[in-house]
Amino acid sequence: MQEWWRDAVVYQVYPRSFQDETGDGVGDLMGITRRLDHIAELGADCIWLSPIFASPQADMGYDVSDYLAVDPLFGDLAAFDKLIASAHARGLKVIVDQVLSHTSEKHDWFKQSRLSRNNDKADWYVWADPLPDGSPPTNWHSHFGGPAWEFDPQRGQYYLHNFLASQPDLNFHNPDVVDAILETCRFWLDRGLDGFRLDTVNYYFHDQKLRSNPPAQVKPQVMATDLYGMQDNIYNKTRPENIGFLERLRTLTDQYSDIMMVGEVGEMGRRSIEIMGEYTEGTNRLHMAYSFAMLGPDFSADHFRSCIEGFQKGAPGGHPYWSFSNHDVPRQVSRWAEYAVNEDSMARLACAMLMSFEGTIGIYQGEELGQTETELTFEELTDPPAIRFWPAVKGRDGCRTPMVWEKDAENAGFSTGTPWLPVKAPQAGKAVDSQGDGSVLAYYKDAIARRKSSPALSGGKTKFISLPEPILAFSRVSKEETLTCVFNLSTEAHTLQTKGNVDILHGNEVTLDKGKIALAGNGFAYLSHGADFTITSS
Known part of the structure; x- marks a missing residue:
């Protein structure tokens, strides 16, 4: 019998922005449960929930302070259990974002680790002495601007953070850390979760010798927030030890039935396709992986062909996951606007392409409506890199604005309170209740059904x-x-x-x-x- 995930359509829910049931302006688990019929009627097989764990929300939940608790912003364990049961009753699987490479600085593990150099958790994070001149141990960059090292005066050392300074990186070279992380994953599997979306799956291990990266071998594409492209990032991520951890994680999930793991490869270009292949090869690593290869501005036949053929050649025994959008990139209709006759024509073209690709398919909430990027003012921003580097960088808020359900309702039916990000008229105009026969939503439903009924398209x-x-x-x-x-x-x-x-x-x-x-x-x-x-x- 074929595993359910091999021809699945996975629907990503960004919990903050899907449906608010409490009126506080932030989406929650109860709201997701209320709107499950929309996902089921679309024809999706699985829901991917962006992080719902306890967090100070400095990076919208990608800074976890307790891996075993639901953030009160979204509900509690009882609400989680109800969501799982309600989804399963509709034939929907549920996976959750697992952010394992780093925690919040508010996590108890880090609070203890930074106290001294000789306590039980002292080596649970990546600590290093300053260079003789006081500068950071390596030249590695943070994705959110500046060095990937933050000096901590209490320990007199630097700690590594690939993202915000409030997101310290765990030390996966410490076996106690690996054991603890695996136990947090077991906790959710025991509650009936159907798998994980693994955030930044190639960032777990760092080079223990702390060697600085060489300059990039190709012409870099540098953004104000992201100097990664100026280096050949061979020492700060995608280390060979990563494979061993993925195999241990697969051993854990194989103790349960019908579990799926999909890893997010934080890399661009051809190398990202190679890593996808490495991480999914055989039957003892990830079930699937996806990269940012199709999430950028490139929109050419050669690009899409090279992505798919690159995976075919690099991992003939692996399995890909293809998606055009997620919570980190501008919406596809806006991102590829220069190639579009109009918004709806691009929405249909993108859907038809995606539903014809071999592998598992991912849809980000709102794409089934032909949703566009929201234009925001500086005062409306919440995304840390956008706030820091405005106006050179608009950030990720534009694709994270609330789901629109009812065109003429307050906040398009998302919330009775003030939404955490605004609902604007261009987005409200694409609300679910306005999409009848011949709409983009109707097209998505037909396209998914067509894919499932076609042996050629599905397998x-x-x-x-x-x-x-x-x-x-x-x-x-x-x-x-x-x-x-x-x-x-x-x-x-x-x-x-x-x-x-x-x-x-x-x-x-x-x-x-x-x-x-x-x-x-x-x-x-x-x-x-x-x-x-x-x-x-x-």
């Missing part, structure tokens, strides 16, 4: 067809069915020539006449055909 192998830009083309082949998928990734019309018997099984802005397939801007088609079929550019 077929992928073989690419070389056509000039901007046409992405490939076949999906199963024992029962062969389909060829073609997508026009531009606003200009393009015509393709076919030979053999062919029909348009599904498409948008496409016509077939006398062997010519005419694709309008953002047009696409799933083609059914015989063995003699060929397709070429005109």
Whole structure:
């Protein structure tokens, strides 16, 4: 029997922004439970919850202060248990973000660790002496600006933080830390959780010799918040010891039935695809991994092909997870606007592409509405790097604004209080109750159902067809069915020539006449055909 996750559609819920039941302006577990029917009716198989654990919320829950408690902002363990039971009753699996590479500085482990150099938790975090001139031990950068080291006067040492200074990195070279982390994971599995989304999965281990990174070998793309690109990050992440930890974590999850782990590879470019392959190869590491390779501005046939073929070559026995959006990047409709005829045409094109990819599929809340990035003023920001580097950096708040349910209701039905981020008119205009027949939401429902009913789309192998830009083309082949998928990734019309018997099984802005397939801007088609079929550019 095939594992449930292999052809699953995973729906990411950002708890702060999904549904507020208490009226405090912040979404919660009760609100998610109330809106489960929306996810089930969409056709999703699994819900991924962004962090819900106890946290001071300096980085919106990615700074955990207690791995075994639900943050009161979202509810309590009883609310969590009810959510799990309600989801399971609808046939939905639930996974939760596990932020294991670092904790909050408010975690009891770190409070004890920073007290002295010789207590029981002294070596639970990454501590190092200053260099003779007082500077940090290495040249490593923090993703949120400045060095990845913070000096602590109490210990007279620096501690490592890859993100905020209030997010100290755990020392995974200490076996006691690994054992403790594994026990926190067991706690949630025992409560009926169906798996984990592992945040920054390649950041667990650091180089024990504390060697500085060399300069980047390729021309860096530097952002105001992120100088990582100026270095070849070989010592501060993706260390070989990571594999051993993933194998231990897999051993734990294999003690339970139907568990799935998907790791977030914090890397860009071709190297990210290689790491995905390494981390999913065989049956004793991650079940799946995804990277930021498809979450950036690149929108070309060559880019998408290189991502998928790179994974095929790098991990023929692994399993990919593809997504176009999440809580860390601008929404896809806005991110790829320069390639769009209009917002809805890009929303449909992106959906059709994603649902045709081999592997597991991820959808971020609101994408099924064709949602766009929210434009915010400085006074409305909550994201730390945006506040620090405004206006050069707009931050991540624009994709995190609340889900919109009712177009004409207060705050579009999200909350009766003041939302933690504003609901603005362009976003409210895409509310669920305004999306009837022919809408983007209706298209997503149909597309997911089509994928599930098609042996080729849900489980077929992928073989690419070389056509000039901007046409992405490939076949999906199963024992029962062969389909060829073609997508026009531009606003200009393009015509393709076919030979053999062919029909348009599904498409948008496409016509077939006398062997010519005419694709309008953002047009696409799933083609059914015989063995003699060929397709070429005109």
